[in-house]
Amino acid sequence: MKCFYDFHIHSCLSPCGDRNMTPHDLVNMAKLLGLDVIALTDHNTCLNCPAAVKVGQSADIAVVPGMELCTCEEVHVICLFPDIAASGAFSEHILSTLPKVVNRPDIFGEQLIMDEQDNVICEHELLLATASTVSVSNVARLVREFGGACFPAHIDRTSYSVISNLGMLTPDMGFTAVELTENADIDEWRQRYPIIKNAGIFIDSDAHYLENMKEAKYTVELRERSAAAVVEYINSLELMK
Numbered sequence: 001m002k003c004f005y006d007f008h009i010h011s012c013l014s015p016c017g018d019r020n021m022t023p024h025d026l027v028n029m030a031k032l033l034g035l036d037v038i039a040l041t042d043h044n045t046c047l048n049c050p051a052a053v054k055v056g057q058s059a060d061i062a063v064v065p066g067m068e069l070c071t072c073e074e075v076h077v078i079c080l081f082p083d084i085a086a087s088g089a090f091s092e093h094i095l096s097t098l099p100k101v102v103n104r105p106d107i108f109g110e111q112l113i114m115d116e117q118d119n120v121i122c123e124h125e126l127l128l129a130t131a132s133t134v135s136v137s138n139v140a141r142l143v144r145e146f147g148g149a150c151f152p153a154h155i156d157r158t159s160y161s162v163i164s165n166l167g168m169l170t171p172d173m174g175f176t177a178v179e180l181t182e183n184a185d186i187d188e189w190r191q192r193y194p195i196i197k198n199a200g201i202f203i204d205s206d207a208h209y210l211e212n213m214k215e216a217k218y219t220v221e222l223r224e225r226s227a228a229a230v231v232e233y234i235n236s237l238e239l240m241k
C-alpha cells in the first residue's frame with residue numbers, strides 16, 4: 001500500500017527541538033497534514049518514542065520509533081526500529097557510547113521526556129547533542145543487530161552529512177537508502193553519485209517545530225502501515241555497490 005511518510009521528526013527531547021513538539025501534538029499535526037506513517041528521530045535517543053507510538057495508536061497513524069544517531073565522524077544517520085522494545089535497547093546502547101556531558105538547558109535547550117498525555121516525566125540529564133563512538137562504517141550492521149534499518153540523513157547538507165564530512169558514500173558502509181532534503185534535485189544527485197543510482201531515497205522534513213512539519217507529499221510502498229513494515233522495506237532494498 002502507498003503511504004505518505006515523514007521519517008525524520010524531532011520532539012522536545014532534542015535540545016534543539018521546540019517545547020511544543022510534544023508526542024501528542026507532533027503526532028496529531030502529522031495526522032492533520034495527511035501523513036500515514038512518521039518516525040520520531042531525536043538526537044541520540046529514542047526515549048520519547050514509547051509515548052509517541054501510543055499516541056499514534058489512538059490517532060491511527062503509524063509511528064516508527066527511531067533516532068537520529070550522530071556517529072563519531074559527526075555524520076547523522078536515521079535509525080528506525082520495528083517496535084519500542086528494539087528502539088529502547090538501541091537507545092540504551094547508544095547512551096553508553098555518549099560523552100558524559102551534563103546538559104545545560106539554559107545554553108543547549110531543554111531535553112524533555114514525556115508520557116502520552118504530554119506530562120513531563122523528567123529531563124534527560126546527559127547532553128544529547130554530542131557524538132557517539134559508533135562509526136559510520138559500523139552503524140548499518142549495528143542497527144540491523146538491534147532489528148532495525150538505517151540510512152544516512154540529509155546527504156545534500158553541508159554539515160553533519162556523510163558527503164560533507166567524509167566526501168563520499170562507499171559500498172562497505174552497507175546502506176540501502178539515503179535521505180535528501182526537499183531542496184535537492186534527485187535526478188542530479190543520482191547522476192553525480194552513481195552509488196545511489198538504484199538506492200532508496202527518502203525526503204523528510206527534519207522538523208524541529210510544529211510549523212516545520214510538511215504536508216503529505218512523498219510516498220513509500222509498504223506491506224502494511226506499520227513500523228515493522230518500514231524497517232522491512234528499507235532492509236529489502238538492494239545494498240549500494
Ligand SMILES: [Zn+2]
Nearest residue numbers: 068076153160
Ligand atoms: Zn541532522
Ligand SMILES: [Zn+2]
Nearest residue numbers: 008010068206
Ligand atoms: Zn534531524
